[in-house]
Amino acid sequence: MQWAEQSESRRHRSRCRRRCRLPTGHPRMPRYQPARIEPKWQAWWDAHGTFATPRLPPPGAAKAYLLDMFPYPSGDGLHVGHPEGYTATDIVARFERMRGTAVMHPMGFDAFGLPAEEHAIRTGTPPRESTERNIATFRRQLKMLGFSYDWGRELATTDPEYVRWTQWIFLVLFDTWFDPERQQGRPIAELPIPPAITAAGEEAVARYRDEHRLAYQSEAPVNWCPALGTVLANEEVIGGVSERGGHPVVRIPLRQWMLRITAYADRLDRELDGLGWPESIKKLQRDWIGRSTGAEVDFFVPPAGADEPSAFEAWKRQRAETGYPATPAADVLRIYTTRPDTLYGVTCMVVAPEHPLLDRLTTPDQREAITAYCEAASRKSDLDRTDLAREKTGVFTGSHVIHPLTGAAVPVWVADYVLASYGTGAIMSVPAHDDRDFEFATTFGLEITTVIEPLDGNPVEGLFTGRGRAIASGPYTGLETAGFIERVAADLEAAGLGRPAVNYKLRDWLFSRQRFWGEPFPILHEVDDQDRPTGVVRPVAEAELPVPLPPLTDFKPGDTPDPPLSRAGHEWLFIERDGRRYRRETNTMPQWAGSCWYYLRFLDPGNTERFLDPEVEHAWMPVDLYVGGAEHAVLHLLYARFWHKVLHDRGHVSHPEPFGRLVNQGMILGEMEFTGYRAAGGGWISAEQRTEADTPVRLPAEQVEKQGEHFVLRDMPAIRVESRAYKMSKSRGNVVNPDEVVREFGADSLRLYEMFMGPLEATKPWSTTGVGGVRTFLDRCWRLVLDERADDLVLAPQVVDEPASDEQLRELHRMIDKVTRDIEALSFNTAIARMMEFVNFCTPLPRRPQALLEPFVTVLAPFAPHLAEELWEVLGKPAPVSLAPWPTVDEKWLRDETVEIPVQVQGKLRGRVVVPADADAAALQAAATTDPRIAELLTGRTIAKVVAVPGRMINFVLAKSEPQS
C-alpha cells in the first residue's frame, strides 16, 4: 500500500517536471506554460478593472446575480471541492458578461467560527490574526484560479463594519413581533397590549413586549460540562459524558437568546413552492420544519378526593359554556395528536419527565420512583433520549385522568420517549395504532384496544398504524380516518374539549453561544448598584454600533457557563446611559449569523449609512443562481430565508425570498482505491468473507482485474477486492491540494477538469490522469493557434486569413450552439466534450481559417480564461476576450442538407439510408426499400405497418407469418 502510493506520486511528479520546465536548449520555445500566462492575465484583469461591477445595472441591461456559498477560511486552505461550484458560477458569470448581461459576482469570507477560537486557545494568538492570515491564503488561491469576482466587493463577516450591520439586523429582530393574523413581522411598538397588562404598569408592558419579540431571552436547558468548562452541542455528548475526555455532562437551564423562527414556520414551508430549487432540498427543508396537522384534546384531571363522575360532568358543562381555553389550566392534561380518530383506543397517557403537571399527578407511593426516573432523564442528552435502539422506559405516576369522550379513567405514565419540547409534552397512548405506544404497552403489559381496521376489512392482530375505518368508537364507528378526524375535531371544539391544531418539529433558534469569536449582542442589561441585573434590557443605540469585541488575551472557557466576554475589562463590560448603569450582554452570536445576509451586503459593501441601499437592492435582488454544497440544505438556507423574510416584512428588502435558483454541487471524492484484505496468518482473504480482524491493504491497479461483477487479484482470481472512492480526508491521506494541481497542470486545467468530471450535481471521484487529459486538450488548443517550433509567440503556419468552408462553418456553429445551450443548462461536461470534438476536427486541417479560430477562442474563454486571453492576443485581437461579445449562432448552419437515417426491421437496426433532410415519410420509405439489404429482408413478407419519423428513423413492422420449416 505504502509502496503503491509512493510510486504513483513519483510518476506524477516526473511527468510534471517534464511539462513545466522549459525545454532544454530552446528557452524561448513557446509551449503552453500556464505558470507564465495565468499570473499575467490575472494582473491584467486586476489592473484594468475588467470585472468591476457598477453600482446599478446599466439602463436596459438584463442583470444576473451569480453567487457562491462563501467559504469558511480554514487553516488548511482551499479544498478541491471549493473550486467546483466556484468554477461553475464563474463560467456562467463570464458567459453572461459576454452576452451583455450586467453581472454581480462577488466573493467573501465566513470568518467567525470555532477553529480560529480553538487555535487561539492553543497558541494565545488572537483569532483575528489567524483569521486574517487564513483569508489571505484563500484570497491568493481564489485569485490563482482566475475567478472573475469583483474583488472590490470582498467582505468578511468579521469586519467591524460588517459586524455593525449584523448587529443592526439583530436589533431589527429585537424590535419585531409576529402578527399571526397578518402572518407578518411588525414593529414592537404596534403590538397590541391587553388592558390587564396596561393596567399592571410600565414594567408589565415592557415584559409583555419582551415576550413577543422575535429575539427574546429564555431559560433553555443546555449541555454543560463542568470539566471542560463549556456548553456542548448535543452531538458532542455521548452516553451522558462528553465525547472528548469522557467527562460528565449535566443539563442545566441557562439564560439564552432565542430567535422566534417558529413564527415563520408556515411561511418558510409554503413559500418554498415557487423556488427553483432541487425538489430534494425543498423536501429536506419541509421535513425539518415538520408541519403536521391534528388536534389538541384536554383530558380532565380529577381533584383529589372529589366524586369523579360529577366533577367530570361539571367540568364538561363549564367547558361547553366557556369554550376551549388557549392555555390549559391545571385541571387538565392537554395532549396533541395527529390521529384523533384513535381517541377510543387510548389506554394510557404519557407525559415527558419535564411536564409541569407531573408533580401534581404523582401519588405519594410513586414519588420516589418518579423522582429517580426524572433525574436520570435530565442527565441524558437529547441524543441519548432519542436513541431508537434503546428500550422504552417509564414509570406509572399513580394517578389517572378522565377521557373527555368516554369518561373512562386513563392511567398516566411518565416516559422519556415523550419530548417536552414538542406539542404539549404529553400524549395519549394508543398502542394498537402507534408503533411507539405499542412498544411501550408491550414492555409494561398495558392494555391494547383496537379501534381501526384496514379498509380491506381484514382484521389485523396487534399493531396497525395505517389509515382505515373506525370500530368500537361510539358515534364515530364506521367512519374512515379522514372523515373521523374532521368530525371529531369539530365536535371537540364545539364542546370546548379540544380543537384542530398544527404543530412543527422546527424549534426556536438558540442564538447565543458562550464563545469569544463571534458577534457581540448589541444589548445592555440594567444592573443595580450591586451589579445585579434588574431584568430590564436595553438595545444599544444604532449610532453606537458596532459593539466591538473586547481585547482579551485569554480565550479559555471558565469554570462556569459564563462566556469569555464576561472576563473583559470593566471599561468594556459596564456602561452608563441616561443615568443608569448597564452590563453588556456577554454571549456572542453563532457562526450562522454572518452568513444569513452576506448576499445583501455584497450589493452595497461600502455603505456607511445603512446596511443596503434600497435602490441597489431592488436592482440586483434576488440572487439568480446560488451554488454550494448540499450540507447547507437545511440550516444556512433556512436561517437566511428567515432573516430575509423579517427584513422583507419590515420593508428593508423587496422580495420575500433571497435565492431564486439553487444548485448543489456534488462532492468530489478521492481517487478510486482497490483494497484487498490479509488474514491474520498473512494470506489474502476475499473481500466478502473478511472480518474485523483482517487488515485492509491498498493495491495498485496493475495487481487487480475485473472478473464478472467483481474485482479480483490478478494472480489469485478467487480473492475478491473492494473497489471504491472515499471521501477526501486527512486521515485517509487522499486529499488533493489545489495549489499542487495548479503547479502541475495550471489553473485552467483544474477549472476545466472539475467541470469535465461529470454532472455538476453528481458525486464523483478525482482522477489525476483525468486532469492530464484536459491539460492535453488545452495543449492542443494552444497548438491549434500557435507555432510551437517558432522562437516567438507567432501564429501556426496553418492559420490563414481566408473564408471558412461550409463544412467548417457548420461544425463551428453547431459547436457554438451546443456550448451555449449547455452553459444555460449548467451541463459543463458536455459543453467541454463538444469543444474537444471541435478541436479534433480542426487539428488535422492543413489550413485553419482565423474565422474559425476566433469564435472558438471566445467560446473557450469562460472555461479556460487565461489560455483564451493569450490566444486572443496572438490572434491579434484587442484584449480582453473576457468582454468580447459571445458569438451568435447562424441557424442556417445548423440545418443539414442530407441526413443518414437508421432503418429498422421489426425494431432491429438493419441498415442506413442517406436522404434529404426534409424527406417525408413516403420518401423515407421509398429510399429504405431500395436499399438492397432491406429489400432482401422484406422479400416475401407482408409489411403490417411502417413507422417513419422524418429526420429520425424508419421501422418496418412485418405481419406475423408461419415459421418456415
Added chain:
RNA sequence: GCCGGAGUGGCGGAAUGGCAGACGCGACGGAUUCAAAAUCCGUUGCCCGCAAGGGCGUGUGGGUUCAAGUCCCACCUCCGGCACCA
C-alpha cells in the same frame, strides 16, 4: 425504519421514448525518433466468424410500445440525509 439520489465498457461519463457507449482516461497498434518523452494517426462493450455478417448487451424480474438506458410495477445493491416529533 423513513426520505432522497444513483446503478450503462477496465475507469469518469454521453444519449428530447427513435443508430447505446459522445467526449476523456487507460490499454493496444502504427508514424516520427539512434532511443525515449512529447506529438500525430488508428483500434478498443462482449461472443461467434478469415471476412461479409450475425448473436448478446444499460443492476434483477415482469409490463406498456412499432421501438425502452429512458415510461409503469415489483425487487436487489450502493451512496447521502433524517431518525421515538405522537
